[in-house]
Amino acid sequence: QGTRDHPPAHTALRDRLLAAVVTCFKRHGAAAIDTPVLELRETLMGKYGEQAKLIYELQDQGGELLALRYDLTVPFARYLAMNKITNMKRYHIAKVYRRDNPATTRGRYREFYQCDFDIAGQFDPMIPDAECLKIVHEILSDLQLGDFLIKVNDRRILNGVFAICGIPESKFISTCSTIDKLDKMPWEEVRSEMVGEKGLSPEAADRIGEYVQLHGGLDLIEQLLQDPKLSQNKLAKEGLGDMKLLFEYLTLFGIAGKISFDLSLARGLDYYTGVIFEAVLLQQENNHVEELVSVGSVAGGGRYDGLVGMFDPKGRKVPCVGVSIGIERIFSILEQRVKASGEKVRTTETQVLVATPHKHLLAARLKLISELWDAGIKAEMLYKKDPKLLKQLQYCEDTRIPLAAIVGEQELTDGVVKLRDVATREEVRM
Amino acid sequence: QGTRDHPPAHTALRDRLLAAVVTCFKRHGAAAIDTPVLELRETLMGKYGEQAKLIYELQDQGGELLALRYDLTVPFARYLAMNKITNMKRYHIAKVYRRDNPATTRGRYREFYQCDFDIAGQFDPMIPDAECLKIVHEILSDLQLGDFLIKVNDRRILNGVFAICGIPESKFISTCSTIDKLDKMPWEEVRSEMVGEKGLSPEAADRIGEYVQLHGGLDLIEQLLQDPKLSQNKLAKEGLGDMKLLFEYLTLFGIAGKISFDLSLARGLDYYTGVIFEAVLLQQENNHVEELVSVGSVAGGGRYDGLVGMFDPKGRKVPCVGVSIGIERIFSILEQRVKASGEKVRTTETQVLVATPHKHLLAARLKLISELWDAGIKAEMLYKKDPKLLKQLQYCEDTRIPLAAIVGEQELTDGVVKLRDVATREEVRM
Numbered sequence: 108q109g110t111r112d113h114p115p116a117h118t119a120l121r122d123r124l125l126a127a128v129v130t131c132f133k134r135h136g137a138a139a140i141d142t143p144v145l146e147l148r149e150t151l152m153g154k155y156g157e158q159a160k161l162i163y164e165l166q167d168q169g170g171e172l173l174a175l176r177y178d179l180t181v182p183f184a185r186y187l188a189m190n191k192i193t194n195m196k197r198y199h200i201a202k203v204y205r206r207d208n209p210a211t212t213r214g215r216y217r218e219f220y221q222c223d224f225d226i227a228g229q230f231d232p233m234i235p236d237a238e239c240l241k242i243v244h245e246i247l248s249d250l251q252l253g254d255f256l257i258k259v260n261d262r263r264i265l266n267g268v269f270a271i272c273g274i275p276e277s278k279f280i281s282t283c284s285t286i287d288k289l290d291k292m293p294w295e296e297v298r299s300e301m302v303g304e305k306g307l308s309p310e311a312a313d314r315i316g317e318y319v320q321l322h323g324g325l326d327l328i329e330q331l332l333q334d335p336k337l338s339q340n341k342l343a344k345e346g347l348g349d350m351k352l353l354f355e356y357l358t359l360f361g362i363a364g365k366i367s368f369d370l371s372l373a374r375g376l377d378y379y380t381g382v383i384f385e386a387v388l389l390q391q392e393n394n395h396v397e398e399l400v401s402v403g404s405v406a407g408g409g410r411y412d413g414l415v416g417m418f419d420p421k422g423r424k425v426p427c428v429g430v431s432i433g434i435e436r437i438f439s440i441l442e443q444r445v446k447a448s449g450e451k452v453r454t455t456e457t458q459v460l461v462a463t464p465h466k467h468l469l470a471a472r473l474k475l476i477s478e479l480w481d482a483g484i485k486a487e488m489l490y491k492k493d494p495k496l497l498k499q500l501q502y503c504e505d506t507r508i509p510l511a512a513i514v515g516e517q518e519l520t521d522g523v524v525k526l527r528d529v530a531t532r533e534e535v536r537m
Numbered sequence: 538q539g540t541r542d543h544p545p546a547h548t549a550l551r552d553r554l555l556a557a558v559v560t561c562f563k564r565h566g567a568a569a570i571d572t573p574v575l576e577l578r579e580t581l582m583g584k585y586g587e588q589a590k591l592i593y594e595l596q597d598q599g600g601e602l603l604a605l606r607y608d609l610t611v612p613f614a615r616y617l618a619m620n621k622i623t624n625m626k627r628y629h630i631a632k633v634y635r636r637d638n639p640a641t642t643r644g645r646y647r648e649f650y651q652c653d654f655d656i657a658g659q660f661d662p663m664i665p666d667a668e669c670l671k672i673v674h675e676i677l678s679d680l681q682l683g684d685f686l687i688k689v690n691d692r693r694i695l696n697g698v699f700a701i702c703g704i705p706e707s708k709f710i711s712t713c714s715t716i717d718k719l720d721k722m723p724w725e726e727v728r729s730e731m732v733g734e735k736g737l738s739p740e741a742a743d744r745i746g747e748y749v750q751l752h753g754g755l756d757l758i759e760q761l762l763q764d765p766k767l768s769q770n771k772l773a774k775e776g777l778g779d780m781k782l783l784f785e786y787l788t789l790f791g792i793a794g795k796i797s798f799d800l801s802l803a804r805g806l807d808y809y810t811g812v813i814f815e816a817v818l819l820q821q822e823n824n825h826v827e828e829l830v831s832v833g834s835v836a837g838g839g840r841y842d843g844l845v846g847m848f849d850p851k852g853r854k855v856p857c858v859g860v861s862i863g864i865e866r867i868f869s870i871l872e873q874r875v876k877a878s879g880e881k882v883r884t885t886e887t888q889v890l891v892a893t894p895h896k897h898l899l900a901a902r903l904k905l906i907s908e909l910w911d912a913g914i915k916a917e918m919l920y921k922k923d924p925k926l927l928k929q930l931q932y933c934e935d936t937r938i939p940l941a942a943i944v945g946e947q948e949l950t951d952g953v954v955k956l957r958d959v960a961t962r963e964e965v966r967m
Contacts, residue, residue, distance in 0.1 A: 135910070
């Protein structure tokens with residue numbers, strides 16, 4: 108349930124998409140790593156908040172207690188800690204597993220690819236963070252997915268907001284996961300979850316509501332830096348200062364126009380400690396040119412300065428920031444686009460079919476195709492002793508092999524082959 | 538236990554190796570598919586004989602009973618049956634899982650890659666089978682792994698041998714798994730397992746011994762075709778006839794010299810029904826030039842005409858033949874070779890480091906690097922506001938970035954950059 112086979116047309120399109128993502132990651136100097144699909148259960152525990160119930164656990168078959176990885180971030184942090192690496196720029200493209208209610212029509216599966224880029228190390232503030240946003244901008248632009256917006260916020264600012272609204276610190280994380288639903292629910296519902304399920308006072312919820320509905324750019328940052336209460340909160344002030352710096356760098360990168368400082372962005376996971384962000388695609392609603400609405404998140408990430416320390420015996424921290432590209436949703440969009448365009452994705456790369464015009468020429472075909480393979484040419488033949496020429500040419504058309512190399516008795520005698528352009532039917536002897 | 542992280546140098550080398558394998562598979566016109574790591578437990582049951590105990594099972598967390606795939610062949614057969622595909626040439630490169638006793642020093646892990654190429658469909662005998670052997674030959678030659686030998690046999694011939702030696706049919710498969718140990722144990726031990734554990738009579742075991750110690754080429758096929766008992770067995774006769782045809786095709790492919798018809802080859806898995814094969818690397822033992830000994834299997838496969846039918850509600854069969862490249866063992870060999878040569882595998886592809894010679898130039902670096910990225914150039918910079926030039930050049934040397942693009946006040950004023958060749962220290966302004 109919630110998984111799928113990828114037939115050749117899927118796989119070919121997905122490989123094309125992944126290649127574009129890898130190209131971008133390599134352009135930014137990242138090295139690839141790989142980690143096992145299996146992790147110790149204890150490695151995953153306490154990292155995903157309310158989502159931990161979605162972790163796939165393996166049966167205890169007499170050995171360790173194992174689980175399937177839930178994302179690529181926690182394995183990366185474990186990898187850094189285990190190997191005492193304090194400095195690394197890596198990408199990792201692999202499948203992760205979540206026992207979620209699958210919504211396969213909307214591209215949500217229990218097994219899906221993640222494409223992660225992360226920068227680990229102690230650096231000057233916001234330089235790696237800005238690069239992560241640049242990467243999102245490059246990938247979404249390269250893939251021509253249409254208009255998009257990258258929302259940014261900072262957990263420190265949110266925590267500051269919670270603090271000045273009178274929320275006890277113990278409820279910060281669970282309040283975050285409620286706020287995170289603001290992109291799918293109206294404020295009224297989020298408010299009632301806060302008050303009902305999370306036990307906040309109605310007044311506190313209303314005060315939060317005033318903040319989390321704000322979004323904007325540098326102006327908003329300046330405005331909040333002047334906010335008499337928020338500016339008194341140490342964490343919020345730090346976060347706002349860094350947000351200002353981030354916008355400065357994004358302006359130098361020429362991408363500030365696509366970035367929105369959005370206080371409703373909270374992100375679900377426990378481990379974020381600083382900047383968080385999420386990219387959404389925008390679409391015109393009901394042909395109102397002016398009104399662009401979000402049609403779902405296609406990338407997300409943020410800073411998690413405490414995660415590596417959780418795996419280090421001495422708790423040594425390695426600050427990290429990273430981004431995960433939502434390749435499955437992007438794939439669904441590209442797939443629909445390919446379908447709409449009527450384009451048929453070619454699933455093989457065969458250049459030439461080795462064919463014979465009449466019977467008793469299998470040996471000639473086998474010899475010729477072997478020569479072609481040895482010369483590095485992508486070649487196929489039908490697996491029949493005596494196939495009809497028409498069938499062979501039909502196979503070329505069906506699988507879009509552009510050329511047929513035909514050997515008959517005459518060609519054998521003359522020591523040549525007849526090379527036929529399948530589309531134009533032109534032939535040359537060579 | 539038995540799994541490992543792949544650091545950048547591993548991953549870079551492995552990606553290089555996988556690219557070579559994919560190139561070969563594509564040269565033979567295969568399309569790629571992908572299937573989930575998770576399969577229903579019932580899909581895997583009854584396919585792996587005695588090895589089934591090595592299957593990783595997932596905990597029943599309220600849903601289906603799942604397991605991790607054990608190989609890529611059974612998922613492929615399930616895929617064909619589910620989608621009613623009767624004709625397909627596909628490759629699949631992915632991880633599989635076996636709860637084996639790990640022998641990590643010998644490159645045996647519980648999570649490892651398989652690289653499979655399979656041809657499904659009803660075709661004339663031995664044409665696709667011969668292509669699978671050609672593929673093994675091409676890959677082992679392309680990778681320059683040294684001398685190798687491809688052993689071939691046929692389950693029908695083995696079954697014929699068992700029948701004429703008086704083994705009951707119910708013991709054919711378990712006798713196969715004992716014979717399969719002949720590459721690791723002397724005949725005496727295999728014989729005693731047959732008699733002791735498998736309950737064959739000593740006379741039957743001895744009769745089998747006379748056959749399974751035979752190996753050779755066309756001569757041996759001819760000799761067995763004349764064998765008064767074996768030639769009377771219908772299955773064996775079919776198998777021998779096909780083996781003769783196979784050698785004919787392999788001769789046309791020019792690779793018969795590396796093929797040995799070897800009656801001791803049995804393969805462990807239940808599902809094989811016809812031709813089986815295994816490639817081994819050969820090495821000189823103790824500098825005896827004449828004596829080449831096997832140093833382990835690097836590819837294997839065979840024909841499994843009944844497997845797809847096991848997944849079809851009406852039992853419709855789709856004949857299949859395929860090969861699996863033992864990428865992990867090949868990787869270990871290449872890794873040792875790289876180590877021995879002192880070559881340092883570069884793990885990133887960065888072309889240029891954007892650097893500044895003095896303070897207060899972060900903005901200039903950010904602008905320049907952004908231009909380079911947008912132009913598709915692989916560029917990095919240090920994530921510090923004011924790094925020392927020496928540190929920046931040192932980073933180029935450490936990570937083998939060939940060029941540094943340097944912007945100082947003078948360059949900014951003149952609207953140029955200084956491009957420095959890190960190795961030669963030559964500089965040009967541009």
